[in-house]
Amino acid sequence: MSSAFDFEPQPRRASVAVDVGGVIVGGGAPVVVQSMTNTDTADVDQTVAQVAALHKAGSELVRITVDRDESAAAVPKIRERLLRLGIDVPLVGDFHYIGHKLLADHPACAEALAKYRINPGNVGFKDKKDKQFAEIIEMAMRYDKPVRIGVNWGSLDQELLTRLMNENQARGFPLTAQQVTRETIVQSALLSAELAEELGLPRNRIILSAKVSGVQDLIAVYAMLAARSDHALHLGLTEAGMGTKGIVASSASLGILMQQGIGDTIRISLTPEPGGDRTREVQVAQELLQVMGFRQFIPVVAACPGCGRTTSTVFQELAQKIQEDIRASMPVWREKYPGVEALKVAVMGCIVNGPGESKHADIGISLPGTGETPAAPVFIDGQKAMTLRGPKIAEEFQLLVADYIEKRYGRGQAAAE
Numbered sequence: 451m452s453s454a455f456d457f458e459p460q461p462r463r464a465s466v467a468v469d470v471g472g473v474i475v476g477g478g479a480p481v482v483v484q485s486m487t488n489t490d491t492a493d494v495d496q497t498v499a500q501v502a503a504l505h506k507a508g509s510e511l512v513r514i515t516v517d518r519d520e521s522a523a524a525v526p527k528i529r530e531r532l533l534r535l536g537i538d539v540p541l542v543g544d545f546h547y548i549g550h551k552l553l554a555d556h557p558a559c560a561e562a563l564a565k566y567r568i569n570p571g572n573v574g575f576k577d578k579k580d581k582q583f584a585e586i587i588e589m590a591m592r593y594d595k596p597v598r599i600g601v602n603w604g605s606l607d608q609e610l611l612t613r614l615m616n617e618n619q620a621r622g623f624p625l626t627a628q629q630v631t632r633e634t635i636v637q638s639a640l641l642s643a644e645l646a647e648e649l650g651l652p653r654n655r656i657i658l659s660a661k662v663s664g665v666q667d668l669i670a671v672y673a674m675l676a677a678r679s680d681h682a683l684h685l686g687l688t689e690a691g692m693g694t695k696g697i698v699a700s701s702a703s704l705g706i707l708m709q710q711g712i713g714d715t716i717r718i719s720l721t722p723e724p725g726g727d728r729t730r731e732v733q734v735a736q737e738l739l740q741v742m743g744f745r746q747f748i749p750v751v752a753a754c755p756g757c758g759r760t761t762s763t764v765f766q767e768l769a770q771k772i773q774e775d776i777r778a779s780m781p782v783w784r785e786k787y788p789g790v791e792a793l794k795v796a797v798m799g800c801i802v803n804g805p806g807e808s809k810h811a812d813i814g815i816s817l818p819g820t821g822e823t824p825a826a827p828v829f830i831d832g833q834k835a836m837t838l839r840g841p842k843i844a845e846e847f848q849l850l851v852a853d854y855i856e857k858r859y860g861r862g863q864a865a866a867e
Contacts, residue, residue, distance in 0.1 A: 459742070460711040465682045466654050468596050471540025471564030473510050475657060475715045476682030480745050481708065482715035483735045484511035484684075486544070488728060491521035491528070498531045500728060505539040506781055507729035508736050508747055511715070513542040513567065516549070522556035529562040540564030542598070546572050546605075550585035560593050565657075567598045570642040571605035580645070587649045596655040599642045602688055603631065603662045607638050632667060635660045636674045643681060656681055657715070661688035665703040676712045685713040692721040701738050708742060733777075749776050749793035752807060752814075759819035760799035768817070768844045769797040772851065787859035795851060796829075805829070813854045815847050830854065 467477020475482050485504045489496040491514050501512050516522050529541060543563040545552065550573070553560045566586060574582035590597045601607075611634045618630050625633070639658045646656055658681045660671045668687050676683065687703050690696035700718045707713050718731040718738070736747040753769035754760070772795060776783075783790045796811035798804030800819025808814025808829040815838070817826045826838045828850060838846050 459709050459744075463676050463680075463683075463711045465680050465714055466656075468654055468657055468682045470511060470542070470596055470657075472538075473540055473564075475684075479714070481713060481739055482510050483508060483732060483739070484513065484542070484715055484717050485509040485728070485732050485735075486513040486717065486719075487515070488722070491515050492518070492524050494524050494527050494531065497524070497528050498535075501528065501532060501539065501541070502535060502537055503729055504732055505537055507732040508780075509539070509729075509732045511540050511542055511564070513544050513717075516543040516545055516552055516559065516563075518548075519552065519555065522552040522559040525556070526558040526562040542567055545569075545586070549573065550582040550589075553586060553589040560589055560595070563595065565596045565598060566590055567600050568642075569600055569602060569605055570638050571602065571607045576609075583642070583645065584649055587646050587651050590655065591650055594655075596657060597646065597651065598657040598659060598684055599639055599646065600659040600661065600684070601635050601638045601642075603635055603667075604688065606631070606634060610634055610638055610641075628667070632671050632674065635662065635671050636678065639675060640679060643679070653681065657684050658682070659684035659686065661686050663687060663689040665699055668703045669706055672707050672712055673710070676710075682714040683712060684715050684717070686717040686719055688719055690719045690721070692723060696720040697734050700734070705738060705742060708739075708744065746791040748780050748791055749795060751776065752794065752796045752798075752811060754799045754803060754807070756799055759802065759822075762799075762817075762820065764844065765797055765799035765817045768815075768847065771844070772797060772848065775848070783855070783859075786861070787855055790855055790859045793855065793859075797847075805834075809833075812858075813851055815843075817843065 465476040468475045542565040687700045690700045718734045720731045739745040794811040796808045796814030804816025
């Protein structure tokens with residue numbers, strides 16, 4: 451029996467496993483991190499560079515826009531170039547309006563992609579809708595590719611919305627317009643999935659998404675979808691926004707859903723600042739999964755927020771340096787130091803919580819606060835190991851962290867165990 455003190459995540463919702471180019475989505479597999487390029491796909495050089503950067507940052511699937519003949523023709527070239535670089539990340543084709551035509555006219559593109567994304571709100575209109583949807587499903591079956599049926603309320607099926615609004619009106623408006631819109635989003639996904647299965651696409655080749663830009667709407671829509679389907683679900687707050695607003699909104703909505711056991715793959719749809727780094731969305735997705743305890747991607751650096759006791763910036767600079775070094779080193783460390791993503795480092799600024807927090811970490815340092823004795827105790831595996839003094843405390847601690855990683859996670863240690 452649960453109590454007010456039970457705060458563990460709910461068990462993952464049972465969903466059908468989907469193989470996307472060797473990456474398993476759903477079926478109890480770890481939640482998959484994905485991202486999307488913002489380059490012109492027809493520009494092979496730029497797209498390859500951004501896919502490579504996203505993959506290096508940790509994106510396990512990368513979606514690219516396929517909007518015209520030139521971009522479709524570029525897809526197999528992008529795939530080939532990536533493979534030559536040793537990058538075997540599955541590519542997802544994002545199709546709108548003319549996906550049926552592009553897949554038919556460019557079979558090499560259809561083959562090179564690991565998954566197709568279809569938006570039932572713009573796959574076709576009126577009498578062409580089901581026909582063009584069917585053509586894409588037939589291509590997916592021909593090339594044995596999974597499909598994401600991705601509903602977005604910015605391009606919602608207006609015929610379905612109008613019908614449900616009329617039905618609601620005939621019942622005397624028992625539902626609000628917002629509730630009818632949510633129901634339309636869910637029905638659009640489920641009806642499209644049902645049609646895809648009727649056409650012969652197996653359930654284990656279908657992923658569903660239902661994206662909106664409002665936090666409460668997203669939580670409600672996915673809760674409804676999860677209760678009425680066992681398809682694998684792609685989570686994402688669409689048009690999340692820029693900077694802290696986008697990060698907070700995405701984290702709040704996706705965090706609540708994943709705590710409820712909902713979600714098999716996620717994307718954080720951040721708007722980059724002008725000239726900003728596209729890989730930021732990957733970093734945020736990883737950190738969200740890691741802080742919630744669902745996956746581990748990178749060592750955690752605990753650092754205090756600072757106060758009047760820490761007027762020196764030494765601990766801030768050291769924490770930043772350690773964090774940057776870890777993130778930059780992870781592509782190599784993943785291969786060289788198996789298990790290093792579980793490492794916990796503490797960089798604390800004064801004596802109040804410094805020693806205690808450092809003891810909880812694998813390796814930690816408590817730097818002297820304002821007016822404190824210029825000495826910094828270092829704790830390793832919960833025990834005080836030494837005290838650093840002098841002007842090079844930061845550099846010496848970085849060397850200690852590197853040495854700890856080598857001793858604990860290095861090949862020699864692994865062989866000894």
